[in-house]
Amino acid sequence: AQKITQTQPGMFVQEKEAVTLDCTYDTSDPSYGLFWYKQPSSGEMIFLIYQGSYDQQNATEGRYSLNFQKARKSANLVISASQLGDSAMYFCAMRDGNQFYFGTGTSLTVIP
């Protein structure tokens, strides 16, 4: 079974608008961490934001925020005020015990 599911292979957003990238996860471990990474065409994976399973509040990092709904097992990334430089692949990931699982990614294109 998939541990991390990203159902949006590709997304488009107008510059300066907000966009939500979906991520659902599957684990029976009460202690886990959720991560979002950005991968531009150059290939490097850039860490964006982290949410712990015990965190009471949604994580925020600048223009990035994480809409964490624990009961639904979802951890959607919200990018506010999109910029052209936000065009990239975005991966949701989960650390569960010793394992680190990645989703299949969402390709985001920001339109001028």
Added chain:
Amino acid sequence: DAMVIQNPRYQVTQFGKPVTLSCSQTLNHNVMYWYQQKSSQAPKLLFHYYDKDFNNEADTPDNFQSRRPNTSFCFLDIRSPGLGDAAMYLCATSTRTGPRDEQYFGPGTRLTVT
């Protein structure tokens, strides 16, 4: 700046000719990982070292080997590359393997097999 470095960034090898990819880190992290990422796919974990303890994923082909001579360096050896091994290879590090421990990635090595 503390970082994860991968050399070379681009590597071309011939079918069946052994190749070694290198990764070094200045973060002094305990854990180092090697991932294979093919086009438009998620990174796939090949193996990781927790200090000197080697952990191989069950479905990692025997063709792939790794060495970690010290904390800073980790190598990926592909003994007989096939055309299907052409991919981006990502090295990552983390302090431990707890839920909070994010992975820090290098820029990757893009391997072409001719």
